[in-house]
Amino acid sequence: MSYMSSKYIKHETDVLIIGAGGAGMRAAISAFDAGARVTILSKSLLGKAHTVMAEGGIAAALANVDSKDSWEVHFSDTMEEGVYISNYRMAELLAKEAPERVRELEEYGALFDRTPEGTIMQRAFGAHTYRRLCHVGDRTGLEIIRTLEDQILHRDIKFFDELYVTKLLKDGGRVVGAVGLKLNTGEFYVFSSRAVIISTGGCGRIFKVTSNSWESTGDGLGLAYEAGAELMDMEMIQFHPTGMVYPPGVKGLLVTEGVRGEGGILLNSQGERFMQRYSPKKMELDARDIVARANYAEIMAGRGTIHGGVYLDITQKGPDFIKKKLPSMYKQFLDFAGVDITKEKMEVAPTVHYQMGGIKVNPETTATNVPGLFASGEVASGLHGANRLGGNSLADILVFGKRSGDGASSYVKGVSPGKIDESTVSAEIERVEAFVGKDGLNPHEIAEKLAESMSENVGIIRNEDNLRRALKTIADLKEPSTRAGVQGGLKYNKGLLQALELSSMLTAAEAIVRGAIERKESRGAHARSDYPKKNPDLRKNIIYTKGGNEMKLEWREVPRIPDELKKLVPEEVY
């Protein structure tokens, strides 16, 4: 139900979902099917969310290809790769429920590649014990998005696309709605809802070189943090070993792990297959953090290519094989770089890929510590610990997307709509409007300064000096970010949007850097040259909260794993 006031359009719903990627859409479906009125918001057009860029597949222990696979092995792989700071219950739920979610997606109309027996095909991926990734060529994400979009469109789910949420609204301690700006009309919206689910994805765009698309500016992290939610494991940022380096416009764009899976080798500028030195046994197919650090070390040692990468070479496999197995990579390099990968080597370098940390949630319902607020997908934390397995993110969005829809729809049955505080709404609208129609600091330049500093100082191998430098940049940008200004009006003003995004970007960046300083060890994706060893005393999570005017950090014990699960996982080695 919507009605207009002079300043904004008001819309009432039971469950408000912010973000329409895989997690948000899956949540919308389950909340609706449980009988709730559902509204889903998307910063971009419907069906364009970052999920479309996922390539490899969904990890689910169907055991269609390797009959020995089971949820227990998937669970163990996930815990081990998370370097023992994952929430065991989330890993358990993921491993147990992913197969059901995949089959359900098939029943929604998704078409997975098949085995000769006609079942869903599964492929090998780094650090998975068995062949486990259900896939649709190298376009698995597109298939998920399109399938879920279809389900949304054929249900009575309200959606508003190109709508950017700037603030969560609270009634006392609980979240009861949100304020947002509809970008394509320039109108303000106030949503009154009994529950809010945040599924806004990651924050890769706070780095200069990233595989993440435009939306990934940590919006949900900022909204939740400001509303009093706990964040966790923010220091854990995954670098993918192979992103494109050239041309500049696509620097950071993902080059799928599948290239190495199909036999691609890494070479430095001297033609040496350097992985022989870093990982003589597993070579190019070792875990992502190891291969990424090797690529980085070669580039730093001056053995990189002219555009600052290393070579990835699959030419020895011949044109027919390459075009059949890696069609989209073939097209990607030909279209963007003018490189024919059947004849020439690719240039690649590590690229920021995924945020393991995020909003702390209850594994069963995805509820946060703030009543009425739920979170799922990349913006939530706990499942991946210090490192994420390839394919576990697509499983994550389906399993915990559904759980957040169930959790929120069940929560709303017991609560009445909250009271929307008009003065808070007016103040928020004023704050947004204040960026427009004036000369001020260029918001894009502020964002660029942040991204440059993050890529330079909070890279794949970190140290105290560089981290302090980044922290100073962040502190220095905070005040200017409130003085950004853009000409024009409220409608489709991307400069305004960038100005609004800055606060969440700075929150995400600050958490990452403060956590990275605090964690004086090297664990998973977090590598410190000044603390190169893993420290058993730091097998804990870092919790981040907003306290007064500054960010508070607190070490917290990892939930104790029950014995029957513990025996499935190899002992941690120090």
Added chain:
Amino acid sequence: METVRLSVYRHDPSVEREGKYVDYDVPKEEGMVVLDAMKYIEKHIDPNISLRWNCSAGKCGSCSAEINHRPALMCKTRVDSLKEGKITVSPIAAYPLIKDVVTDVSENWALLKRIPKFTPKEGLEKPWKMSQVDIERSKEFKKCIECFLCQNVCHVIREHDTDYFGPRHVVKAASLDMHPLDALDRSEFMNRDAGLGYCNITKCCTEVCPEEIHITDNAIIPEKERAVNAQYDPLAMLIRSRRNRSGRK
């Protein structure tokens, strides 16, 4: 420094009656695509320019525009692939303008809602089995990234006021109809309600598809043929007439 000149259509229909082309000079970089140049304008010259893009990698279909008056994705059009002289960038013409080069494509969601959704056959044994060969036809259509360039070049949509849904939506229907376990036939709906008959297979849509889907040959023509077969199949005609008599649709 070598520069490239872009002539970009600027128009806010809520404020101005007419739009105009504004020239911008952007430093040229090796391997630059049109979207890079547009982003440069947005970042360094006029942050108020309206520009829609997401993945900048040809995977999301957000940055559709007309480049030198030909429909294309900005992220996949290399500046050095265009002929010398300035590059014009204008919005795709088949949709209402929001501002500058951004258009309102929302009517497509309303059309997609009307296409009957995937409906599995009854009594299938679980887990479902399908062979790879049988899914290939549908998979071609599932490559669609909804950039709507095919809609933009379709002369039925551009020049005539009909109820034709357009090529994207025929591709959608075909992707469902050719799903090996789908129970429906949408060709009759496409013919009766979605104006498929208006398409006179000029193949303009196929030419602009960035995913190289054979829209006309593999989606539109088979859907048309099925609709015609159902229409003139004597057995189908008999069944229809009986159904109509018994009051069912």
